[in-house]
Amino acid sequence: MMWKIVKKSAQLPSSGHQLCFVRVFSVGGKVGQQTQLEIAGNLSARSDEKWTQAKTYGEMPGPSSLKMISYFMPGGALRNTNLIQMNRRMREMYGDIYRLPGLMGKPNVVFTYNPQDFETTYRHEGVWPIRIGLESFSYYRKVKRPDVFGGIGGLVSEQGKSWADIRNKVNPVLMKVQNVRQNLPQLDQIAKEFIDKLETLRNPETHTLQANFHEELKNWAFESISFVALNTRMGLLSDQPDPNAARLAKHMGEFFNYSFKYDVQPSIWPFYKTSGFKKFLETYDNITEITTNYIETAMQRFEIKDDRKTKSVLEQLLELNKQVAVVMVMDMLMAGIDTTSSACLTILYHLANNPSKQDQLRREILRILPDPKGSLTDDNTKNMPYLRACIKEGLRITSITPGNFRITTKDLVLSGYQVPAGTGVLMGVLELSNSDEYFAQSADFLPERWLKTGSTPDGVQACPEARSRNPFVYLPFGFGPRTCIGKRIAELEIETLLVRLLRSYKVSWLPETPMQYESTIILAPCGDIRFKLEPVD
Numbered sequence: 001m002m003w004k005i006v007k008k009s010a011q012l013p014s015s016g017h018q019l020c021f022v023r024v025f026s027v028g029g030k031v032g033q034q035t036q037l038e039i040a041g042n043l044s045a046r047s048d049e050k051w052t053q054a055k056t057y058g059e060m061p062g063p064s065s066l067k068m069i070s071y072f073m074p075g076g077a078l079r080n081t082n083l084i085q086m087n088r089r090m091r092e093m094y095g096d097i098y099r100l101p102g103l104m105g106k107p108n109v110v111f112t113y114n115p116q117d118f119e120t121t122y123r124h125e126g127v128w129p130i131r132i133g134l135e136s137f138s139y140y141r142k143v144k145r146p147d148v149f150g151g152i153g154g155l156v157s158e159q160g161k162s163w164a165d166i167r168n169k170v171n172p173v174l175m176k177v178q179n180v181r182q183n184l185p186q187l188d189q190i191a192k193e194f195i196d197k198l199e200t201l202r203n204p205e206t207h208t209l210q211a212n213f214h215e216e217l218k219n220w221a222f223e224s225i226s227f228v229a230l231n232t233r234m235g236l237l238s239d240q241p242d243p244n245a246a247r248l249a250k251h252m253g254e255f256f257n258y259s260f261k262y263d264v265q266p267s268i269w270p271f272y273k274t275s276g277f278k279k280f281l282e283t284y285d286n287i288t289e290i291t292t293n294y295i296e297t298a299m300q301r302f303e304i305k306d307d308r309k310t311k312s313v314l315e316q317l318l319e320l321n322k323q324v325a326v327v328m329v330m331d332m333l334m335a336g337i338d339t340t341s342s343a344c345l346t347i348l349y350h351l352a353n354n355p356s357k358q359d360q361l362r363r364e365i366l367r368i369l370p371d372p373k374g375s376l377t378d379d380n381t382k383n384m385p386y387l388r389a390c391i392k393e394g395l396r397i398t399s400i401t402p403g404n405f406r407i408t409t410k411d412l413v414l415s416g417y418q419v420p421a422g423t424g425v426l427m428g429v430l431e432l433s434n435s436d437e438y439f440a441q442s443a444d445f446l447p448e449r450w451l452k453t454g455s456t457p458d459g460v461q462a463c464p465e466a467r468s469r470n471p472f473v474y475l476p477f478g479f480g481p482r483t484c485i486g487k488r489i490a491e492l493e494i495e496t497l498l499v500r501l502l503r504s505y506k507v508s509w510l511p512e513t514p515m516q517y518e519s520t521i522i523l524a525p526c527g528d529i530r531f532k533l534e535p536v537d
């Protein structure tokens with residue numbers, strides 16, 4: 001993998017920042033060329049008035065490479081900060097738009113906190129938006145294991161036409177609400193098993209758990225997404241999980257940590273394969289081996305004719321193309337465990353800290369599920385406006401993906417500065433959705449802001465005026481053709497679990513300090529996570 005320097009003669013700024021770094025995926029030759037062509041197609045000089053009157057890229061505030069490195073040295077302004085703290089300090093120092101030089105092969109990145117810039121970036125992203133990030137995916141799948149993946153990198157890492165070819169195929173399978181909702185009975189069963197397990201771990205006197213709630217929730221997320229993706233029950237919520245499932249869960253946990261280290265943080269692996277990176281490749285191998293075995297077993301099951309009217313997600317993916325199915329299943333497992341469990345934990349935390357909102361939600365849940373032994377169905381889950389509002393509000397206050405990223409494919413003017421095609425743009429959505437400028441009482445958990453007037457059967461007063469009218473300030477699942485493909489699945493899983501959990505327990509937060517987060521690939525809850533779970537009569 002290498003970086004190619006594309007010199008743009010049209011708009012050279014005066015300060016020496018005229019080189020626009022565009023990543024070339026030498027690991028995925030064809031993809032790289034497509035991406036290059038796509039950007040190169042736009043390299044003819046932009047000469048309209050808006051562009052020529054804008055300040056040059058070099059005039060945009062931001063540190064030089066050397067200054068940036070000094071910030072991370074002992075005593076430096078960004079020493080020991082996580083990504084969120086780092087962005088906040090940089091914003092304090094440089095303002096609402098600033099640029100960071102690309103270090104160790106990463107592209108130059110413009111950080112913006114202006115929703116107009118978000119809109120401009122998305123409106124000009126074209127039909128093949130570029131979001132680079134997890135390049136180890138491409139390397140492993142295309143260079144190390146073409147035997148398994150047949151040259152397909154997967155949604156997360158492909159760009160250009162290769163990305164669109166997969167995305168267009170899998171969109172109807174994964175984004176169509178009805179197709180995803182066919183998993184509701186099994187997801188409901190998994191949520192029930194989760195509650196049964198909590199009950200065995202719960203101290204009936206103190207109502208606290210004798211186990212790590214976060215780990216248990218990750219097992220729930222794993223069990224749920226592997227049912228959707230592999231059409232297989234892993235048994236992770238039982239006393240006797242499938243041994244391969246336990247191995248897969250362990251490797252998935254390692255994968256997430258490795259990916260942060262080698263895909264997000266600056267690393268020399270594109271130039272030199274360190275022993276740590278080789279271990280990462282072993283983890284990839286283990287995940288590939290276990291997942292493909294599960295797929296083979298499921299394929300044998302599918303051959304047996306039965307009277308099912310609908311086809312599972314995996315069957316539909318296999319009908320498209322076996323390699324696409326293998327890649328997509330692995331992407332779903334990799335992207336669908338920590339995200340969903342962190343989001344669920346975050347929403348639960350906000351509900352625990354806002355007992356009156358939790359009570360309000362429980363009134364809705366009791367209407368849906370008067371008998372806790374009853375089942376969740378398409379019919380009784382149709383009308384859950386307060387639950388959906390609580391989920392949105394939880395993800396507004398703490399979006400587990402605090403920023404959205406694109407590589408620009410056209411020259412853009414952002415906040416009055418020229419931003420050449422091929423530059424990274426990081427849009428700080430978390431900051432905006434927590435600002436009083438866009439959401440009244442932004443620090444308060446106010447699900448009512450997401451309700452439509454007259455939409456709540458339980459007589460809750462909607463408060464839509466407390467919500468920003470600008471759709472670009474709240475984007476927890478991204479935006480446009482490249483938006484999260486697991487959004488529907490994640491929402492269904494989270495809704496199902498919250499209904500079951502809050503139907504069974506009144507939840508309160510025990511630690512004296514607020515929930516802590518660490519920023520890895522996402523913003524993940526960490527530290528002391530303890531809830532009190534008191535049974536609901």
Ligand code: HEM
Pocket residue numbers: 131155156167225331332333335336337339340343400401404405475476477478479480481482483484485486487489490
């Ligand atoms: C609450 C949970 C989740 C959140 C907040 C979330 C958020 C996101 C975001 C912000 C993006 C980038 C979108 C963009 O660039 O516009 C993304 C992409 C993606 N997500 Fe999710 N996600 C979640 C759950 C899931 C699940 C359950 C799956 C598995 C099916 C999944 C699979 C993916 C994939 C494959 C992509 C890449 C899509 C592409 O590039 O075409 N996500 N997600």
